Amino acid sequence: MTAGAPVLTLRGASRVYPSGTRALDRLSLSVVAGEFLTLLGPSGCGKTTLLRLIAGLAEPSDGSVEWSPDGGARRLGFVFQEPTLMPWSRVEDNIRLPLMLAAVSPAESAGRVGEAIAHVGLEGFERAYPRELSGGMKMRVSIARALVTDPQILLMDEPFAALDEITRFKLENDLSSLAQRRRLTVLFVTHSVFESVYLGSRVVVLSPRPGRVAADLRVDGPAPRGEAFRTSAAYLDACRQVSALLALAMEGPLTLSLSPSGGEGTTPTPSPSEGRGQG
Amino acid sequence: MASGAVRRRDRVLAPALVGLAALAAWEAVVRMEGIPPYILPGPILVARTVFADWGTLFPSLLVTLAITGAAFLVAAVLGLVLAVVFTQSTFIERSFFPYAVILQVTPIVAIAPLVILWVKWIPLALLICAWLVAFFPVLSNTVLGLTSSDKNLVDLFRLYGATRWQAFRYLRLPSALPYFLGGLKISGGLALVGAVVAEFVAGTGGAQSGLAFRILEAGYTLQIPRMFAALFLISAAGVLIFALLTGLSRLLLRRWHESELEPAD
Numbered sequence: 112m113t114a115g116a117p118v119l120t121l122r123g124a125s126r127v128y129p130s131g132t133r134a135l136d137r138l139s140l141s142v143v144a145g146e147f148l149t150l151l152g153p154s155g156c157g158k159t160t161l162l163r164l165i166a167g168l169a170e171p172s173d174g175s176v177e178w179s180p181d182g183g184a185r186r187l188g189f190v191f192q193e194p195t196l197m198p199w200s201r202v203e204d205n206i207r208l209p210l211m212l213a214a215v216s217p218a219e220s221a222g223r224v225g226e227a228i229a230h231v232g233l234e235g236f237e238r239a240y241p242r243e244l245s246g247g248m249k250m251r252v253s254i255a256r257a258l259v260t261d262p263q264i265l266l267m268d269e270p271f272a273a274l275d276e277i278t279r280f281k282l283e284n285d286l287s288s289l290a291q292r293r294r295l296t297v298l299f300v301t302h303s304v305f306e307s308v309y310l311g312s313r314v315v316v317l318s319p320r321p322g323r324v325a326a327d328l329r330v331d332g333p334a335p336r337g338e339a340f341r342t343s344a345a346y347l348d349a350c351r352q353v354s355a356l357l358a359l360a361m362e363g364p365l366t367l368s369l370s371p372s373g374g375e376g377t378t379p380t381p382s383p384s385e386g387r388g389q390g
Numbered sequence: 391m392a393s394g395a396v397r398r399r400d401r402v403l404a405p406a407l408v409g410l411a412a413l414a415a416w417e418a419v420v421r422m423e424g425i426p427p428y429i430l431p432g433p434i435l436v437a438r439t440v441f442a443d444w445g446t447l448f449p450s451l452l453v454t455l456a457i458t459g460a461a462f463l464v465a466a467v468l469g470l471v472l473a474v475v476f477t478q479s480t481f482i483e484r485s486f487f488p489y490a491v492i493l494q495v496t497p498i499v500a501i502a503p504l505v506i507l508w509v510k511w512i513p514l515a516l517l518i519c520a521w522l523v524a525f526f527p528v529l530s531n532t533v534l535g536l537t538s539s540d541k542n543l544v545d546l547f548r549l550y551g552a553t554r555w556q557a558f559r560y561l562r563l564p565s566a567l568p569y570f571l572g573g574l575k576i577s578g579g580l581a582l583v584g585a586v587v588a589e590f591v592a593g594t595g596g597a598q599s600g601l602a603f604r605i606l607e608a609g610y611t612l613q614i615p616r617m618f619a620a621l622f623l624i625s626a627a628g629v630l631i632f633a634l635l636t637g638l639s640r641l642l643l644r645r646w647h648e649s650e651l652e653p654a655d
Contacts, residue, residue: 168545189549195542198646199564209550211560240646260550 115143116179118264118296119165123174125321126160134160136321137174142264142298147290149299149311151353153361157322158300162189162266165298188257188265192272194249196241196256203228203237206256213260220259227255230289247278254286258293265290267299271306280338283310288335304357308349309336316353318360325360328352431615439619447604447616451623454585454600457513458631461520462581466574468521469528473570476529477536477562487533494526498584502591513598516588523584528573535569536562568647571639578631586624 119142126135134157142148152158163169164176166189178185196205206227210220228234231251241249250270257265271279287310290297301307307314308330316326330349332340340346413433419425420432427435440447472490476483502519509515539562547557589602599607601620608617643650 163545166545166549168548187549189546191542191546193542195540195546197543197561197564199567208546208560212547212550212552212556242646242651 115145117141118144118179120177120179121161121164121174122177124161124164124171124176125173126157126164126169127172133321135164135171136323138317138323139174140315140324142296144296145294147287147295147297147299147310147312149301149307149314150317151301151304151307151314151357152317152322153319153357154302156317156319158302158317159268161317161322162268162298162300165264166266186260186262188260188262190250190253190257190265190267190270192269194241194246194253196249196252198241200240201237202233202239202241202244202252205241205252206259208256209260223259223261227259230258230293231255232285245278246274247282250274250282254289258289258295263296265295265297267297269300269302272302279306280341284336284338286310291335304350304354308346308353309341314349314353316356316360326353326356328356428612428614431618435615436618436622439615440622443616443619447601447620447623450599450601450604450620451627453598454582454589454602454624455627457516457520457585457589457600458582458627461517461524461585462578462631464517464521465525465528465577465581469525469573469577470532470570472525473529473532473536473566474558476533483533490526490529493522498523498587499591502588506588506592512592516585516592516600519588519591520581520584523587524577524581527576527580528570531569531573531576532566535566538569539565568639568643568649571635571642575632575635575639578635579628582624582628582631 121138121140123137123139124135125133125137127133138157138161150158150161160169164171166187167185197208200208203224207220207224210223215223228237231254233248233251233255236244236248241252244252253270257267271282274282283306286297289295297310299307299310301310311330312332312334313327313329315324317323318325331345332343332349417432417434420430431439472486476487498519501522505518505522506512506515509518543561543565544557547561552560585600586602589600590606593603593606601624604620605617608614608620640650
């Protein structure tokens with residue numbers, strides 16, 4: 112697991128908006144196949160910008176986003192903060208969208224849509240319209256749509272931020288076991304310390320704007336996660352540790368000058384638990 | 391369930407009661423004050439005139455409705471097509487939109503004589519006038535709809551490599567549908583107004599005369615009850631057009647759009 116091949120590598124990626132605002136500053140990060148990487152940072156630290164760079168929705172002002180293996184069609188899954196469903200389409204048609212846009216044959220897409228629906232537990236709601244679903248169920252549709260292309264990497268931008276806690280816990284558990292079952296590579300952006308530790312096999316803490324990697328640590332815990340982990344000492348320890356690292360990152364440029372993130376993708380603040388593997 | 395039935399009943403009953411009360415008051419004033427019919431006919435007399443003059447009024451109603459319908463269809467199709475063209479490039483939109491606005495803000499009463507002067511075939515002249523009034527709401531609403539797709543969905547389509555055509559067909563067009571239908575609702579009534587105004591200006595008689603001409607004619611000959619009867623038919627036609635378009639909108643949007651959802655009990 113620790114020796115997994117990187118799926119994508121950011122090298123010194125920066126993003127400066129036309130207004131002059133620097134959202135990301137020479138950020139270097141590798142995402143390894145099969146890992147669940149949570150990206151934790153304060154609001155406005157460029158997390159969303161980072162996902163957009165990876166998704167190809169924006170170009171880095173400087174630096175690069177490299178994929179391996181290079182070339183070929185990249186299969187991405189993207190889950191936004193909002194469910195972002197087409198209100199005029201039924202659940203199954205919303206999930207089929209990426210396949211339809213790629214002109215996949217109806218017979219093949221029917222099978223894959225059915226599989227994705229089963230994975231997120233939406234059987235029986237295929238013919239429903241988004242407005243007939245609760246917030247949590249809409250998010251499940253959004254996740255199923257992202258899974259239907261069998262993505263190399265699943266990008267998630269604070270997908271559960273708008274949900275109530277009970278629904279969020281349930282979705283976190285389901286996502287964790289889904290990632291385990293399908294060996295997904297996930298890059299999950301959040302501003303919740305608890306969520307980052309609960310879901311992530313690896314947590315990367317970003318500094319406030321302009322975003323840089325301030326800390327990078329592994330989380331030991333069962334895979335997939337279960338409710339027992341939520342109350343375990345290991346979980347609470349990790350939360351404490353990540354909170355401390357986040358607080359340190361929030362202190363500003365001092366932390367950054369102590370750990371200059373050069374151009375070659377090293378992580379600036381190796382954590383005490385680095386290298387322990389992910390259990 | 392019960393409250394839904396009550397709500398439906400109120401929706402019909404409340405305005406019907408207001409209408410009946412107004413009509414009763416009107417009839418009462420006419421009778422008690424002894425107002426002669428050539429000044430103000432009572433509603434009962436107007437209703438009787440509608441039936442008595444049906445042979446004259448109904449063909450005229452059909453003429454007006456034919457022009458209204460044709461103008462509305464052209465406005466709907468052309469408004470939609472122009473909106474699609476406008477939203478293909480900001481250059482096109484910037485170049486042409488101001489002229490669409492100018493056409494809209496110039497009063498139809500002022501343009502109608504010119505149109506009637508230039509276009510010899512009167513029904514076509516009337517159609518052009520009605521179309522001029524009716525097409526702008528479709529155009530501006532549809533332009534708005536085509537440019538207000540959910541930004542995240544736009545990104546999603548880009549992410550999955552949607553072609554320009556796919557993004558148009560599967561995202562921008564359905565997003566614009568509620569706006570387009572809203573434009574149609576306004577347009578339907580305006581097409582009728584445009585047709586009637588143009589008929590007034592043209593003042594044509596003979597077999598091809600619409601309801602506006604019947605009103606003019608009745609005015610000249612002091613047949614005021616017939617004037618009211620024609621007026622009533624125009625209003626009734628307008629209400630019918632609005633009801634039909636509202637029904638169409640409900641049919642197309644009821645499954646998904648906020649505007650057509652039944653309020654939660």
